Amino acid sequence: MKLKSNIAVSENGFMFDPYTGDSYNLNETAVEILKLLKSGKTNEEIIEHFKEKYDVDDATLEQNIYDFIAMLNHYDLIEKQ
Amino acid sequence: MKKLRYERPIINKIKAGVPDKYGMQTKVKIRTEIDGVPVKEIVEKYGSPVFVISEKTIRDTYQQAYMAFQSRYPKVQFAWSYKTNYLDAVCKVYHEEGSWAEVVSGFEYEKALKNGVPGNKIIFNGPDKTDEDIKNAIENGSYIHIDHFDELYSIIRLSNNSTKKAKVAIRVNMDTGVYPKWDRFGFNYENGEAWSAINRIMISENMELVGLHTHIGTYMMTANAYAVAASKLAALADRTNKKYNHSIKYIDMGGGFASKNTLKGAYLPGKDTCPSFDDYAEAITSALINSDIEPDKLPVLFLETGRALIDDAGYLIGSVLANKRLSNARRATIIDIGVNILFTSFWYEHEVYPAQECSQQTEDTTLYGPLCMNIDVIRESIQFPLLQKGDLILIPRVGAYNMTQWMQFITYRPNVVMIDKDKNLHLIRKKEDLLVFKQQEIVPDFLSDQFDKL
Numbered sequence: 451m452k453l454k455s456n457i458a459v460s461e462n463g464f465m466f467d468p469y470t471g472d473s474y475n476l477n478e479t480a481v482e483i484l485k486l487l488k489s490g491k492t493n494e495e496i497i498e499h500f501k502e503k504y505d506v507d508d509a510t511l512e513q514n515i516y517d518f519i520a521m522l523n524h525y526d527l528i529e530k531q
Numbered sequence: 532m533k534k535l536r537y538e539r540p541i542i543n544k545i546k547a548g549v550p551d552k553y554g555m556q557t558k559v560k561i562r563t564e565i566d567g568v569p570v571k572e573i574v575e576k577y578g579s580p581v582f583v584i585s586e587k588t589i590r591d592t593y594q595q596a597y598m599a600f601q602s603r604y605p606k607v608q609f610a611w612s613y614k615t616n617y618l619d620a621v622c623k624v625y626h627e628e629g630s631w632a633e634v635v636s637g638f639e640y641e642k643a644l645k646n647g648v649p650g651n652k653i654i655f656n657g658p659d660k661t662d663e664d665i666k667n668a669i670e671n672g673s674y675i676h677i678d679h680f681d682e683l684y685s686i687i688r689l690s691n692n693s694t695k696k697a698k699v700a701i702r703v704n705m706d707t708g709v710y711p712k713w714d715r716f717g718f719n720y721e722n723g724e725a726w727s728a729i730n731r732i733m734i735s736e737n738m739e740l741v742g743l744h745t746h747i748g749t750y751m752m753t754a755n756a757y758a759v760a761a762s763k764l765a766a767l768a769d770r771t772n773k774k775y776n777h778s779i780k781y782i783d784m785g786g787g788f789a790s791k792n793t794l795k796g797a798y799l800p801g802k803d804t805c806p807s808f809d810d811y812a813e814a815i816t817s818a819l820i821n822s823d824i825e826p827d828k829l830p831v832l833f834l835e836t837g838r839a840l841i842d843d844a845g846y847l848i849g850s851v852l853a854n855k856r857l858s859n860a861r862r863a864t865i866i867d868i869g870v871n872i873l874f875t876s877f878w879y880e881h882e883v884y885p886a887q888e889c890s891q892q893t894e895d896t897t898l899y900g901p902l903c904m905n906i907d908v909i910r911e912s913i914q915f916p917l918l919q920k921g922d923l924i925l926i927p928r929v930g931a932y933n934m935t936q937w938m939q940f941i942t943y944r945p946n947v948v949m950i951d952k953d954k955n956l957h958l959i960r961k962k963e964d965l966l967v968f969k970q971q972e973i974v975p976d977f978l979s980d981q982f983d984k985l
C-alpha cells in the first residue's frame with residue numbers, strides 16, 4: 451500500500467493533493483504515518499513502530515490506524531494496486 | 532526508554548470557502564460534574580444511562596422567574612405544569628417554592644392531591660375531563676379551565692347535583708401574530724366565541740367565572756406575542772366587568788417560554804436567542820397594567836411555565852457502546868441513550884459533552900442511540916472527539932418532557948436521581964425491572980402451559 455506520488459505533506463501537517471486540488475490538515479501522528487507509508491512500510495510495520503514509540507494499548511492503536519487508513523482510502527489518497 | 536504520549540492520527544479535509552459553523556479548531560468542552568458531584572460516581576451508584584435532577588437549579592431558576600414577575604406586578608402565582616415533569620420529588624420542590632399545580636388529566640390531578648396540594652390550589656386544564664374528574668374538581672374547589680362548549684354543559688349538568696358552585700375559567704385562543712396558531716384548544720377570541728362562553732357562564736347559577744386562561748404555544752421565541760395575548764384577555768375581563776359588574780380574579784397566561792435548548796435547524800444556539808424571563812415578564816405585565824382594567828381590580832397573574840423552569844435542572848448521563856464508520860466514511864458513535872428516553876432529541880440539537888478527559892481532536896460525528904431503528908438518532912452531526920467504549924457522556928438541559936414522554940421500548944426506563952442542595956444523591960424513580968411488567972400483564976390460562984412444545 452502506497453500513498454499516491456505527488457502528494458505533498460509538510461512538517462506542520464498541511465497536505466495538498468494535486469489530482470483533486472483538495473487540501474488537508476493532519477496532526478503529528480498522522481504526518482508520521484504518511485511518512486512511513488511513503489517509505490514503503492506496511493500497515494503491520496507501522497503498528498509495530500507506534501507500539502514501540504508511544505504509550506498506547508494494542509487494541510486502541512490497531513483500531514485507530516486502520517480507521518485512519520480507511521479515511522486515506524476514502525479521500526482517494528492511496529495508490530490503487 | 533520512556534514512551535511518548537500517544538495521539539490518535541487524524542486527517543481533516545479543509546473546506547475552502549465553506550464557512551464552518553463551529554470553526555476549524557474548537558476546544559472540546561468536557562463536563563465531569565453535576566453540582567459538584569462527579570458524573571463517574573453517579574454512574575457507579577446508579578448505572579448508565581441515568582437521569583439526574585439538580586434541586587439547586589430548580590430553585591434558582593424558579594426564583595429568577597418569580598422575581599422577574601414579582602418585581603413588576605403586585606400579584607403573581609405560578610402553577611407547576613405537571614405534564615412537563617411529574618416526578619413527585621420534582622413537583623414537591625416547586626410546591627415548596629410556592630407553586631400551585633396545573634394538571635390536564637385525572638391521573639395528574641390524583642398525583643397533585645397525593646403530593647399534598649390542596650384542591651383549591653389546583654388548576655385543571657385540558658380537553659379530556661371525565662364526569663368523575665369534573666365532580667371531584669367541583670367538590671374540592673379546584674379551578675376548572677373549560678376547553679369547549681361540551682365541557683361547559685357537562686359542568687352545568689354536574690354542578691346541579693352539588694351544593695358547591697363550580698369555579699371556572701375559560702381557555703381562550705387567539706391570533707397573537709405567531710404561526711402556527713394554536714386554535715384547537717379553548718374558545719376563539721376573534722370570532723366572538725370566547726365572549727359567548729363568558730356570557731353563558733355569567734348567566735349560570737352554578738358557576739362562578741373566576742379567571743381567563745390562554746396558552747399560546749410552546750417554545751415561543753417572541754415575548755411580544757404574550758403582550759398581544761395579555762391585552763386581549765384584559766379586554767375580555769374589562770368587558771365582563773362593564774356588563775356584569777363582576778371582576779375577574781385572575782388572568783392565566785399559560786406556559787410556552789422558550790428554554791435555552793437549540794431547536795433543530797436553528798443557526799444560533801438557543802441560549803443566545805431565547806428571550807429572558809425579564810423580557811416575557813415585561814411584555815405581559817405592562818400589557819396588563821396598561822389595559823383598561825382599573826388598578827384596584829387588577830387580576831392575579833397566573834403562570835404555568837413548564838420547560839423554561841425545568842429544562843436546565845435535568846441531565847442525562849450515558850456511555851459509549853461503540854464507534855463505527857458509515858459507508859461514506861462518516862464517523863458514527865453509538866451511545867446507550869436512545870430516542871425512547873431522550874424524546875426531545877426530535878426537536879432539539881442537544882448539547883453532548885464527554886464526561887472525562889479526552890482527545891482535543893474532533894470529527895464530524897453522528898450520535899446514534901441503541902435501538903434497532905433508523906429513527907434512533909440523538910445528533911445527526913456534531914463535532915465530537917473520539918471516545919472509547921465505556922466512556923461517559925453528559926447531556927444537559929433535558930429536564931422538560933423527557934421524564935413524562937419517555938417510551939418504554941426494548942429496555943427498561945432508567946433510574947432518576949436528585950442531587951440535593953448539599954450534594955447528596957437521592958434515588959427518586961427506580962429503574963424498571965421485569966416485575967413492573969409482570970404486574971401489568973396477564974397471561975390467559977389457556978396459554979400458561981405451552982412450553983412442552985418447544
Ligand SMILES: Cc1ncc(COP(=O)(O)O)c(C=O)c1O
Pocket residue numbers: 612615633656657746748749750785786787788835836837838839931
Ligand atoms: C395548558 C398548558 N399550560 C402549560 C404548559 C407548559 O408549557 P411549556 O412547557 O411550554 O412552558 C402546557 C404545555 O403544553 C399546556 O398545555
